[in-house]
Amino acid sequence: MPDTLPFEGLKVADFSWVGVGPITTKYLADHGATVVRVEANNPLDILRVAGPFKDGVPGPDRTQFFADYNTSKYGITLDLKNPAGIEVAHRLIAWTDVFAESFTPGTVDDLGIGYGTASSLNPSIIMLSTCLMGQSGPTASFAGFGFHAGAIAGYYEITGWPDLPPDGPWTAYTDTLSPRFLAVTLMAALDHRRRTGKGQYIDAAQLEMGLQFLAPQLIDHGLRGRSITRNGNRSDVMAPHGAFPCQGEDQWCAIAVENDRQWAGLRRAMGDSDWAKDERFDNAAGRLAHQDEIESMLSEWTHARTPRAVMDALLSEGVPAGVVQRSSDLQQDPQLAHRGFFRNLDHPEMGTVPYPGHQFRISGYDSGPRTPAPLLGQHNEYVLKEILGMTEEEMVDAVVAGAIA
């Protein structure tokens, strides 16, 4: 008997694009919902033109960036600048439970698919609009890439080295946390609708979700004017606390000594080196005051060993340590293998590629991903006929009128 999936039967019309919206609806799709991803042919979803591309060869159906976040979904290409395309959009809106979009604020109203229209077509619809700044306010129209968002939300300021310009987090940091907030909000809205029959409109600014993760420091700043800035890998309360060079080409092991007990563990792991017996290092205050010295001596020890050997030696003495893993290392990670985290899917154009699984496991069913992402326009006919129930004639009329991009 097939697994019962949590969101089986749920219908989602996903008009969003790039990162945040599609990642949010991926949760629903992989966990059972029927998600129709509405795309344009021009411009293409930015993820379809950004790599990594299979074997380094570009193409809209060859990028894992798009593939990872659109699993278990159906894909249709609509021309929303054509009235026939809007007519199909209206049918999707009437069909769906959840309607997601991430255009620049005002766009859906201009297109004739704003919340007013959507809720008149479908009174209990749940509509999610997400963008960087939110639907209102003086900079609502700011349209940028993820690195713009990361800078505005404060994350460039706190990533890098104090003596250098900010390095910034890897690409679009607010795209990594916003979908979590949005997925749980949609699920709560769905539960509310199940009990009350009432849908609603959700305006979610990625900036405002982003600031949730900086809350203690933002409050502290308001009280005392202390502005936290980037500090390499150092901590205010722990030392040593950093990435240490290891044997091999650009290999590193992260080490965090959180307390005196772990410092003793680190000393044992190093075979009780003479330099570490220094009493100045016996407590956190002393280690923080002399961390240049500690980092330099510790680096000598790590440099003679592979990152794996450093990690194993420290973990066995109860000291938090971790190899700085690249994507190739993740494929070899025994914990991830045990968890079955990566799943191979066979994609019509990319072949068999590992896909990341979900970050939580729920006993009793497989959370997928279930099927690879749609090729551009792969399910145009399926969506029109099977999902929207159009007759052959209606479909031909829509296509002739230019509904499909």
Next chain:
Amino acid sequence: MLSPYTVLDLTDEKGELAGMVLGDLGADVIKVEPPSGSPSRAMGPFLDDAPEMERSLQYFAFNRNKRGISLDLEAEAGREALFSLVEKADFIIESARPGEMAGRGLGFEAMRQANPRIVYVAITPFGQDGPYADFPASDLTLAALGGPMSLQGHPDRPPVRLSLPQAWLHASVEAAVGALTAHALMLRTDQAQFVDVSAQTAMIWTMLQGMVAHSVQGRDFNRRGSIVQLGTVNVQLVHECADGYVVIFPIGGALAKMVEWWVRDGIVPEDWLTAEDWPMYHVKLLQQQPVAHTIEEVLDAVGAYVRDKTKNQLLEQGLAEGVSIAPVNNMEDLTRFRQLQERGFWLTAPLPNGQVAQVPGIFANLSETPMKVHRWAPKLGEHTGEVLGDLLGLATSQIAAASGRALE
């Protein structure tokens, strides 16, 4: 939205945001702390720099919309009270080491006996089982083992994490997603559910397009400071301006508009206007076609233009003329950021030391069930009497025995 539901939050700093998210969404969240308080109460920053239990801003920030009780789970009375609460609850969230709760007789199996429809969420570094399950972990080592560190930092320096802890926050919001996913399944199966959240895998998802890069393209991505690569060409995104830094990606129509600015200001000669089809300049770079002006010349012009202007001037000018220029906001900039003020994002909160502060507000605006902050973080045991007395009907003496503390 979640008002019919009760959440028992037994977490420490590794999971407190999970319960807060459910509380923001309307659930009745009961924060269950040991008589000594949640370990997060010992984490700074502290009000007045005083490292005291009721002065932790870490605790204050991630425990709004919760009632707080203390329970002594080493005492029989405390355990009985917990099980009585479990019978009335819909969710339990905990962040103990794998097996620890089960070892104390408080694990999933015991809880589902008490409540066969319970959703039990466990947040751990690596998951409940497997070769790493018992390993110690820290924010830094999770950023390493989860991969994002390999992508961050200057190429001539070690890889870096974000300078503020993030791993447990990602895992916590993910746990809230897992909780409602499992709840949806429970409604269909009528069976208790166990949700196993791994912080390491939550960090992997922060790698975005880097997660499986090697398997797809045959090579890993590596850290490169703030440089974006256009084909074989490096484009530095961060530029120093009069009061800090801005992020500019000079491509397409935005580049064409900026060339106009540069000519107007005499930064580049007038013939730049016609020297290139600027909206298509980045395509030429990608295709390694010859260009009239190198990317270095273009980036020099960007740098020269922004040098004497402030972050806000550049943001405003960009907004008016369709060029995305992002200020590298610091805490001070965020506090004053007009967008946040005009959207009413900030809230005013009374702090435990009597001060009043501007604090971050809720994370989304909902039309039918607006999110509100009903209450700020509880003092230790603030609602013990209310919860154990009114909800469970315990007498005062029983409450004292269960909570391990005298009543407030």
